[in-house]
Structure formats: structure tokens, C-alpha cells
Amino acid sequence: MSKKTTIYDIAKALNITAATVSRALNDNPRISSDTKKLVLETAKKLNYKQNRLALALKSGKSKNVGVVLPIINRNFFSNVIRGVEEELNPMGYNVIICQTHDDEKKEADVIQNLLNAQVDGIIMSIARHTKNTGHFEQVLKKNVPLIFFDRKVDIKGASSVTLDDYRGAYEATQHLIDQGCAKIAHFTVDRSLEIYKNRFEGYKQALLDSDIGFNEKYLLGLESKIEAGKEAAKKLMELADPPNALFSASDLAALGAIQYLKEIGLCIPEDFCVVGFSNEPFTQFMELPISSVDQSPMLMGRTAAKVFLEQIDSDTVKTKKRIVLAPSLKIRKSSSRSNPTL
Amino acid sequence: MSKKTTIYDIAKALNITAATVSRALNDNPRISSDTKKLVLETAKKLNYKQNRLALALKSGKSKNVGVVLPIINRNFFSNVIRGVEEELNPMGYNVIICQTHDDEKKEADVIQNLLNAQVDGIIMSIARHTKNTGHFEQVLKKNVPLIFFDRKVDIKGASSVTLDDYRGAYEATQHLIDQGCAKIAHFTVDRSLEIYKNRFEGYKQALLDSDIGFNEKYLLGLESKIEAGKEAAKKLMELADPPNALFSASDLAALGAIQYLKEIGLCIPEDFCVVGFSNEPFTQFMELPISSVDQSPMLMGRTAAKVFLEQIDSDTVKTKKRIVLAPSLKIRKSSSRSNPTL
DNA sequence: GTCGATTGCGTTATCGATTGCACGAACACG
DNA sequence: CGTGTTCGTGCAATCGATAACGCAATCGAC
DSSP: OOOOOOHHHHHHHHTSOHHHHHHHHTTOTTSOHHHHHHHHHHHHHTTOOOOHHHHHHHHSOOOEEEEEESOSSSHHHHHHHHHHHHHHGGGTOEEEEEEOTTOHHHHHHHHHHHHHTTOSEEEEOOOTTOOOOHHHHHHHHTTOOEEEESSOOOOTTOEEEEEOHHHHHHHHHHHHHHTTOOOEEEEESOTTSHHHHHHHHHHHHHHHHTTOOOOGGGEEEOOSSHHHHHHHHHHHHTSSSOOSEEEESOHHHHHHHHHHHHHTTOOTTTTOEEEEEEOOHHHHHSSSOOEEEEOOHHHHHHHHHHHHHHHHHTSSSOOOOEEEEOOEEEOOGGGOOSSTTO | OOOOOOHHHHHHHHTSOHHHHHHHHTTOTTSOHHHHHHHHHHHHHTTOOOOHHHHHHHHSOOOEEEEEESOSSSHHHHHHHHHHHHHHGGGTOEEEEEEOTTOHHHHHHHHHHHHHTTOSEEEEOOOTTOOOOHHHHHHHHTTOOEEEESSOOOOTTOEEEEEOHHHHHHHHHHHHHHTTOOOEEEEESOTTSHHHHHHHHHHHHHHHHTTOOOOGGGEEEOOSSHHHHHHHHHHHHTSSSOOSEEEESOHHHHHHHHHHHHHTTOOTTTTOEEEEEEOOHHHHHSSSOOEEEEOOHHHHHHHHHHHHHHHHHOSSSOOOOEEEEOOEEEOOGGGOOSSTTO
């Protein structure tokens, strides 16, 4: 049917050249208002739509940015995307989503792909096991802004927007101490990742600062899953001197722990306090709402997008930024004792 | 630094023409294997990356597809995106995400935008209040495949992948009847949307088929929110003849209802059975897991993507498809009586 | 009335890759 | 030895939009 109309079609219809049409559409001052009006009218009449590919090829700017993350259907990541999208869309950018499934090879692939597609920037969270950083340097070598969020890697030339995981963990642990808990366990996930390492460090430091001391036996590494949380909780409670509180780096693991603790007849928060991390939606829906550290994912996305926009503007001054967002502890019933000085 | 390398750079380095390089890279049989080898080597040496924009402009295929949905950070939608992405990425397509925030104007805007960007197809779920379908027809007029998922609109030339909401609702209601409940209420959201209308119809028909009859007083329209669910449940229980079961078209509303029912001392499922819709993650995490109808969003995304791929292939035969996926009722504690013949 | 400035628009090259057509060389065959 | 093939590659146009440059016409000022 109606194939795409181009500026040439408009030009032909008006017996002028494509250049004039282009200028008219771009409101160039050198074009008479009469001609402009004519062009705009016929453009509408012929249902003309600018071909952004042609523009992109000519200008070298695709007006696309890539967002690379492990997996999209997780609350945290989908919120980040939303933040990015809402910041970038009004500026005329489109957002291309790519998943890595936490696989380094896939990560390198999608990045190649995005570079081929001439994206104007890449906003990403690294795959869990990425060791090699060659594909990141490729990005920077091509002068494409690279902004990490949440899970970053320190590379010269790349920016990052992260959460102050350390502080979030510190505050969560401090909060547990304030509730009168002195034997606080910690579930970590993978301390080779900065975020989990920082959560652990924050936890540890809070203990030390309160002269509680760090007990190695209270530290368990596990997957971010309910079942893992249950099992780990079981291990904890079978210790000679079981803990009476838990700061989990994962909400799901925290939930699993709570389920187990209830099973064995403990009352939460009276006998045992729990704080999770991520502020997953379900934490507030439970009959026993779970305290958790909020990561403000949407803000993180928006911030990363803003950093990108800055980098694009000042192509001369290479402003690499390291932005650290403040966490926000959501205190709920799982750690709210009516009588904290128990 | 290292600006982008083009086939011309390779050509210059080897003292041949760009055409030859292009053919060599595309493994054209007319090129000698010697030349091919040389080209491939220098391509690697110069760190050549194909510019997909140029290819896209030339071929008219951008290898991008747009995914348009109300909002991305909702479980259902982010899962659909994942399905689409995983189906399309291996085929060389990139996925561009756009949110409408359920606003008709925004929807028209992003579609225009996607058309300008020359996407090869659009996969979308319509905004809640969209009445005007002009922007959809624009898409079809440009011969761009249009595939609706979940929330569709019937337009000649567009395909759709939806859930059998009617059947899901019917089965859920039947299940409640099987539990011995005869006074079954229904929370609906917005019956101007097909999906909610169908859920209502399925509910109603199940009642009629069991000679229970439809009681207008048991039907409430509300927002998909916890608070709304609570209020609606309150209204229900204040009726002269309150219901003893609820089929809610929304999981959140179902949760709200459960919270209220517990507050007033009812036992679930003994005194009152509840089934929700969407199988949101939280439904299975609760202390009282909530029965719900699963929409298999990832499958929906994959299916929509497959339909797109078919349409692209057979550009001659305009194969518009209407695919309806089967729902799957997840029975959990909120509707599992130990003694159904109560 | 002359000259420089401004207005309005056309010419042409360009972005990077692809492709139909053409062309020279080598080779086969009768 | 002449003619038809095949092979390997170059030439040039093309996709759609933009921009540097050029040129004719008009305008204003002295």
C-alpha cells in the first residue's frame, strides 16, 4: 500500500528540492514562511514521517541507548528500567533492553550487538560472574558513554550509580541492635560481588561499633531463595548458641528464615528480629510485614540516565561520575519490638 | 581515539574496493577464498564492526521491534518482555521498550516514535482508556506487523495473543463451587476492557451452570489495590446475606479482602474461600498462600514474538493470528478446604 | 546608481553498506 | 584460433536526510 513517504516525495509534489524540504521541516530561518507552510501541509497530507535511521546514519547519533542487565523480570531491575525510560524518553531517546542471564559471554555478545547498532550509550549492571572486562573497554574505546548501576566494575572512563550498601547494612544492623538484639546473624549471597561484600562489611562494622563483635558462625552464604533461607535458618538455630536476629542480604532468604522460625514456634519479632534487603513488594504484603532496606531502583535508573545525558552533552570534558545513593531502611513488624529494651 | 572503522578502511588497507569487502564479509561465493581470508583478518585487526544503521537504511529493516505497554515494572509486563526478548534476540532483533502509563495520547506518541525509528514490528498491550484506534491503523498502513497481547483491540490486520480469561474465571469459580461455596462474590476492575469483561462472564457462567444464579449485589468494581479490596470486602460483609467466597480479578484486591476478613475474625479457607487473578509472586509467599489464575506471561511474550516472526517471513500472505492461551489455576490454601463438602 | 548584504533555494557530497551491471582474464571446447 | 563461460572484482547507484557551498534576485544605504 502506501509505502513510506520521504522528503523527496514532498519535494516532487511541490516542485522544489529535498534540501529545501529538509530545511523547511527543521524550521531553518533561510526558508520563507510561505514555503514552510506549504511543506508542512503536504507533509501532513502525504503522511510523512521522518526516517530516524537516515538521520542517525548521517549524524552518527542513533538516539538509542542500551540497557543491559542480568534479567528483566525482577522487581529491582524492571524498576530501574522504568526510571531510565522515563528520564530518557522525553529527551527523544529510545531504550533497548538486553538480558545477560548473568552469563559473561552473553554479556559480551549483547554489548557487541549494541555497539553495532550504534547506541549512543550503555547503562548496565554487570553479570554475576564477569571477570574479563575487555568488552567494557571496547565500549569506552568507541567513545560510547558507559554507566554502571548497582553492580559495577571499576574501569577508568566509566561512570556508576550505586547504592550505599554498606550504609544500608550498617543501619539495618544498628536497628536490630537498637531492638535489643545482640546475637545477629547475617545471610550473604556472593561476596565476590561488591554489593554483597559491602552489605557484609556494613553489618560487621555495626557490630564492632557496638562492641558486640563479629561471630563467624553467624555468617552464612546462600542463594537468594526461600528454600535456602529456610535451610540456613535451621543451621543457625541448631548452633550451640543460636542468634536472636537476622540481617539478610536477600529478602527471599529472609522470608524463608521467617517461615522456618515460625515453624519451630518462635515469635517474631518478640523472640527473633529479621531485616531483609531490597524491599521487594511482598515484604510489605505479608501478614508479618518484613523490614527491609530499600534500594530506590527507580531513582537509580533515573540517575543513571541523567549521568548519561550529561556525558552526551559534554563530549569534550569526560565527566566520569561515581554517584552513591542513600539507602532507606523500611522498618516493619518483623523487627519492631514494642519493648525494645527487652 | 579510534573512530569507527568502516569497510572503506578495510578496502583501503588491502587496496581493493568496499564492494569486495562487503561481499567478502557476507561470504559471497563470487569472492575468492584468498581475498576473504585477507578481509576477515584485516577486519579483525582494525576492530571492524558492522554499522547496523547503514544496513538498516539500505535494507529497510531495522531489526528492532517495539514493545509498548502501560508500565514496565509490573510482574506481568516485565515477564512478557522477557519472553519477547528471549525469543527475538537470538533472531538478531533488539527490543525497544515504551511505556504508555495507560494514556492514550502517550500511546499514540510512542507508536509514532517507533514508526519513525522504522521498527520492523510492534508488540503491544493497549492503554486502559484508548478509544481511538487511528494510531494502530497507521501502523498497519505502513505494513508493520502489529501484535497485541493481553489487552487487545479488534482491528483488521492485527494479530493478538491473549489469555482465555473467560475460562480462567470459569475454572476459578467452579473451583470455589467445588469447595462447597455457593455465595460467591466477584471483584472486577474495568469491564470496558475485554479481559475484565471476560473474567466476569466466565464467573457468571460458572454460577449459572451450577444453578447458583448470579447475584448483582455480589459484584463490585474497584481498583486493583489492597485498600480497595479491603473496603470492598467490608461492603460485602455488611450485606444482609454476605457471601462466603470471592473470586477477584485482581490479586491485590484479593489480598486486601483477605486482610479485612481476617480482621473481622473469619477463618480462611474454612469460613471463606478466595481466589485471585494473575498469580502475582506474593500470592505464593504469604503465610496464607492465595489461589490465583496464572497468565503465563512469559509464554505470552514468546508467543507474540513468534507470531511476529511468522508475519515477517510471509510478507505476502498476511497471516493475522488470534492465539488464545490456556490459563492455569493455581490452587493454594486460601481456597483449599480439607473437607470440601462442608 | 553602485555595491555589499541578505534572502531563498538549488547542487552536490556524505553517512556506511549493499547490489545489479559490467569488464577483463583465464579457461574450455570444437 | 575464435567464441562462450566462469571467476573475481570494480563501478556506480541507492537507502533518506542533512549541510557546506554557490548563485540569482532583492533590498537598503550612501
